[in-house]
Amino acid sequence: MAQIPIHSYEDLRKKADEFLAAYDPSGAIPVPIEEIVEFDFNINVVPVLGLQREFEVEGFTSSDLKNIYVDEYVYTDYLNRYRFTLAHEIGHIILHRNLYNANRFSSIARWKEFINSMTEEEHGWLEYQGYAFAGLVLVPRESLTKHTSELVKKIKGKKISLEQNWDFAWELIIAHLAKVFQVSSSVIEKRLDKDGIKEKYKK
């Protein structure tokens, strides 16, 4: 097995920014991740019935990097989760290409051997990197800062004190940002936290 790469959050941010500069140069929001996957990477998105129900998995990339399989229910009914799954898988393709290239399986038995050989820790690292990359790609820092600032201004414009209504105001801001970026609220919360944006408004 190829060595598991260890990327810091700042490394991942750099990779995500490079990705966005190459594939979303206009800075379109929401980031057109589905179009990037299908048109730029020429990857087939394959909806599969029962992937989540039977295997508790929302999606995965085939070892030949030609297909991303996505649970059909997520694909048709949960746009935000579907978009995150695509961004996460593209993260693996960008960050872990060596691992894919080093592991082309000639038989199912060889594949099973490989799957069982990976430790929880190794897998945890790879998954963390995929998740972080997806959040950084779908919620670019500059846009997040800009949209947050606009929403804070709007709240203040209504003579509502951000400090006195801190939790409720941020709940509203996060819900609004989630719609703008087409991601879940928890992705926005993590991104606001990681970039210290929310903190900036604390007096």
Add this chain to the structure above:
Amino acid sequence: MPTKLTFGDFFKQKRIGLKKTLRQFCAANKLDPGNISKLERGLMPPPQGSDKLEEYAGYLHIKKGTDDWYKFFDLAHIESGRIPKELLEDEAVAAKLPILFRTLRGKKISEKKLDELVQLIRKA
């Protein structure tokens, strides 16, 4: 040697030419994305009836009488005698299996579940 263009390749080319993702294309035309994905990947044969082909040609904005129209029908005809591979061979299915595969809760998958996944991917 250049790879021979298949009906599925041509279908996908035309869809992408419209700047429609599979999901957008299927939603706009009330088609099943699983089946269209199989059609594009050559895992399902082109429809035999000309009515269905004309309907698909319409969705893909292929105008009647154009070179693309004849190509669309010719490719479908050429592949009409082909028996589609309903199930992928072992080596081909191995290429479609994941490198990274754990449950949402980070659990390893049992041997039985791995076999079930292989069967699911054969048919997907």
